[in-house]
Amino acid sequence: MRTPGNIAIIGSGINSLVAAAELAIAGKRVCLVERQDRLGGFIHSANRTLPRFTHDTYSSYHPLFVSGAAYKALGQELHARGLEYCNSEDAVTASVGKDPGTGKHRVVIAHRDPQRTVEALTPADKTAYLSMLEDLKQNESTIFGAFSAELRSPKEIAKLAAGALKRNKIKGNELFLRDALMSGRNYLRSRFDSWEADQLWSPWLLHAGLSPDSATGGIMLPVMAATMHGFGLPVVKGGASQFVAAFESLLRDHGVRVLLNTDVKRVLVEAGQVKGLDTSRGRISADAVLANVSPQMLYGKLIDDAPPAIAAAAARYQNGRGAMQIHLALSKPLEWLDRRLNMVPLIHISNGSDSTGIACAQAEAQLLPADPTIVVGQQSLLDPSRSPAGQATLWLQLQEVPFAPAGDAAGLLAVANGWSQELKTGFMERILGKLEEFAPGARASVLGWDIVSPQDLAANNPNAVKGDPYGGSAELFQNLLWRPFPSAAGHQTPVKGLWHIGASTHPGPGLSGGSGHLVTRELI
Numbered sequence: 039m040r041t042p043g044n045i046a047i048i049g050s051g052i053n054s055l056v057a058a059a060e061l062a063i064a065g066k067r068v069c070l071v072e073r074q075d076r077l078g079g080f081i082h083s084a085n086r087t088l089p090r091f092t093h094d095t096y097s098s099y100h101p102l103f104v105s106g107a108a109y110k111a112l113g114q115e116l117h118a119r120g121l122e123y124c125n126s127e128d129a130v131t132a133s134v135g136k137d138p139g140t141g142k143h144r145v146v147i148a149h150r151d152p153q154r155t156v157e158a159l160t161p162a163d164k165t166a167y168l169s170m171l172e173d174l175k176q177n178e179s180t181i182f183g184a185f186s187a188e189l190r191s192p193k194e195i196a197k198l199a200a201g202a203l204k205r206n207k208i209k210g211n212e213l214f215l216r217d218a219l220m221s222g223r224n225y226l227r228s229r230f231d232s233w234e235a236d237q238l239w240s241p242w243l244l245h246a247g248l249s250p251d252s253a254t255g256g257i258m259l260p261v262m263a264a265t266m267h268g269f270g271l272p273v274v275k276g277g278a279s280q281f282v283a284a285f286e287s288l289l290r291d292h293g294v295r296v297l298l299n300t301d302v303k304r305v306l307v308e309a310g311q312v313k314g315l316d317t318s319r320g321r322i323s324a325d326a327v328l329a330n331v332s333p334q335m336l337y338g339k340l341i342d343d344a345p346p347a348i349a350a351a352a353a354r355y356q357n358g359r360g361a362m363q364i365h366l367a368l369s370k371p372l373e374w375l376d377r378r379l380n381m382v383p384l385i386h387i388s389n390g391s392d393s394t395g396i397a398c399a400q401a402e403a404q405l406l407p408a409d410p411t412i413v414v415g416q417q418s419l420l421d422p423s424r425s426p427a428g429q430a431t432l433w434l435q436l437q438e439v440p441f442a443p444a445g446d447a448a449g450l451l452a453v454a455n456g457w458s459q460e461l462k463t464g465f466m467e468r469i470l471g472k473l474e475e476f477a478p479g480a481r482a483s484v485l486g487w488d489i490v491s492p493q494d495l496a497a498n499n500p501n502a503v504k505g506d507p508y509g510g511s512a513e514l515f516q517n518l519l520w521r522p523f524p525s526a527a528g529h530q531t532p533v534k535g536l537w538h539i540g541a542s543t544h545p546g547p548g549l550s551g552g553s554g555h556l557v558t559r560e561l562i
Contacts, residue, residue, distance in 0.1 A: 043067060045561070046315050046322050048302050048340075049330035049501070051079030053539045053554030055285045056108040057328055059115070060558040062292035069295040069322055071302055071315065077286060079330075079499060080507060081549070083277030087367035087486035091431050092277040092424040095490065096363070096507065098415055098433055099271045099384065100281075100549055107186055108551035112288070119291075121284040123272035124420040126150065130266050132382045133237045134374070134476050135389030143476065144389075145376045146234040152267050159234055166229045171267070174260045176205070177214050181257060185545040188556060189519045190528035219514070222248070222255025223391040237390035239263055241411050244437040247358050247508035247547050249398035250391035254514055271383050273417050277424065297322075305329070305340045305536060312535035328557055330540040332501050332509065333522045336531075345532055351523045355542075356516060359401045360441040360492030360505030364466050366432040367425070367486040372416065372477040379477075383420055387412040387472060394438070400447045401438040408448035410438050412469055429485075434469060441492045441505040457491040501540060509541025517546060529557050537561075 045061055047054045050072040058070050076082070080096035087093065100123065103109050113121075132147040149155045152171055156164040174181070180202045187194040202211050217225060222243045226236045240250045242262045248255055274281045289296060301318040305327055314323040329336050337344040337352035344352075374380055388394050388411040397407035415433030418424045425431050443453040443461075451464045466489055473480045490498075492505025501509060510516055520527055522542045529537050529544070537557045541547040544556075 044069070044314075044324045045326045045328065046071060046324035047328045047330065048315070049073075049079065049540070050077040051330055051501070051540060052081060052103070052549050052551045053541075054079075054328065054330045055282070055289075055554070056112065056551035057539065057554035057558045058294050059112055059285060059288050059292070060108075060555065061561065062289060062294045063115070064558075064562040066562070067293070068289075069297065069324070070289065071297045071300050071317060071322065073299070073301050073500075075298050076282070077296070077298070078279070078282035079501070081278050081282055083274075083279040086365045086488040087431075090426050091367040091429075091486070093365040093431055093488070094273070094278040094415075094417065094433060095365070096278075096495075097549055098278060098417060099273055101265050101269045101271055102548040102550040104272055105265050105269045106550040106552060106555070108555040111555070115288050116281075116284040119284040119287040121281060122275040124275050125270040125272040126383050126420060127270070129378070129382045130270050131238070131242075131384045131386075132379055133241060133386040133388055133390070134376065134379060135237055135387060135393065137233075138389060138392060143375065144233070144237070145379065146238045147378060147382060148238055148263070148266060150267055150270055155267070160232050163230050163232050163235060166231075167235060170229060170260050171264055173214075173217075174264050177202075179205070180214070181218075181261065184518070185550075185552060186556065188528060188560070189544060218257035219253050220256030221251045221253060222259045223250040223395065225256035225259060226391065233390060237388065240391040241386035241388040241394050241413075244394065244398075244411060244413075245548075247506075247510075247512035250395045251398075252513055254512075254517065271420075273383075273420050275421050275423065302340065304342060305533070307341065307533050307536075310532075310534055312533055324535075326535045326537065326561060328537045328539050328554070330501070330554075331538075332503050332540075333526065333538075333542055334503060335500060336538060337526070341531075341533065341536075345525075348525050348532065351525050355522055356511045356513075357504045357506040358508055358511040359398065359437065360439045361495060361507045362436040362439045362465075362492055362505075363490040364434040364436075364469060365488045365490075366434065366484050368430040368432055368480075368483045369485050370428060370483050371419070371430040372414075372432070372473075372480055372483075374477045376476075381419060383416055385414040385416070387414065387476060397438040401440050404440040404442065404444040405447040406440070406443050406445070406451060406453065406465060407438050408446075409472070410436050410469070412436065412472060414473070434473075436465075436469065439465075439492055439505075441496070457493045462489040462491055501542070507541075508547035509543075512546055518544065521546060529553060529560070 333352040413435035539553040
């Protein structure tokens with residue numbers, strides 16, 4: 039493959055930042071083109087409620103980044119430019135919900151130390167939990183090798199297969215593959231007798247764009263558990279924008295040309311070879327282009343005369359559920375009925391696969407869930423600089439909401455006008471009412487609020503098609519070997535020199551920077 043000289047990158051999300059930095063450090067001439075007035079995509083923080091309250095507007099926690107290959111390559115450079123993480127060495131995540139039978143509150147907490155985590159489990163489940171982590175360790179070369187490999191490469195697949203067969207033989211790999219393809223619900227039922235593991239980890243599948251009943255939950259669930267035991271839930275000190283600032287400094291120091299407020303009109307192609315970009319600022323010449331865009335944008339707008347079969351598949355590419363965030367400035371930190379939760383950085387309000395599965399189904403049916411899973415981010419516990427002394431920020435994430443609601447599963451909210459301000463505040467009241475059940479006084483402590491609806495997400499970032507922040511459904515038919523879809527799977531497109539990166543490409547959504555790192559490895 040001819041080594042490219044000039045490289046242009048469309049978009050500035052995590053994968054673009056990683057690729058630009060690694061390419062520039064390797065001596066490549068890089069131009070980063072961004073339509074907004076800032077870098078970072080869904081990495082941003084601001085005073086969204088009141089002065090002196092810093093909120094991570096979209097993404098927040100960085101376990102996937104600090105555990106990934108991009109961080110190994112760039113972490114030292116970023117820390118030298120001011121990046122600092124705040125993390126927990128004790129409790130890391132928890133889930134609080136109601137027993138479906140008795141209605142009594144029940145709480146389960148995960149600590150960084152797995153041994154401490156299993157103290158609350160039954161004897162049989164203690165063994166099952168530690169066995170789950172040990173099984174993951176046994177297969178980690180296969181799992182993380184697949185996440186960091188070009189799965190359309192026969193050479194890389196052969197390497198993965200040879201290693202797996204050497205470790206586990208045929209029978210062991212059959213059992214591993216069976217478990218990996220299970221839904222999270224079935225995986226947990228097959229291993230655990232009691233409710234704790236299900237309530238604790240099933241809601242985490244939402245963060246991978248899955249539901250408790252999606253295939254591959256059987257691999258994603260233990261991966262998430264092991265990642266949090268190993269790396270915690272780090273947040274960027276001072277807010278997520280400080281992460282972007284460290285990247286900006288790195289890019290500047292290595293001569294990357296950054297163009298903000300610049301729209302890309304199309305990718306320039308001659309005789310099947312990329313030649314550059316046509317932008318609102320004129321032509322940019324390039325021997326290679328990395329496009330961090332949705333498949334719909336790439337094959338439906340940016341490429342003239344895309345192969346008909348690929349253009350048709352891109353038009354049919356399926357996006358997942360919408361997402362919503364509520365940012366709150368609080369007069370004081372939450373006071374949970376179970377005081378142990380006062381010091382947990384991230385809490386799910388859910389009873390596990392049952393309530394979360396129902397909420398996912400309602401959202402898929404274009405209904406506002408009656409009992410949604412609530413992600414409660416208490417970032418100011420880890421980073422007190424985010425709020426004035428004695429006060430707090432709160433980051434509420436809802437990952438089971440429709441982009442265009444057709445009804446309300448509870449039958450209480452009118453949806454005829456879509457995500458109007460009235461509907462936003464009405465749904466927020468539902469969320470605060472549920473939070474009150476487990477943290478009384480939460481509503482009274484609210485000093486200010488700001489809501490980001492699925493339509494707001496789509497308007498802010500064109501990659502969030504239909505309010506889906508995960509770059510498309512991560513169901514098995516659009517994941518791993520088939521992401522984004524079979525006729526365009528892999529990162530190299532039918533156009534020579536044009537590469538597709540971002541959440542809609544392997545290894546999928548999240549802040550790992552995986553696809554940017556993978557393509558950079560190919561180019562250098």
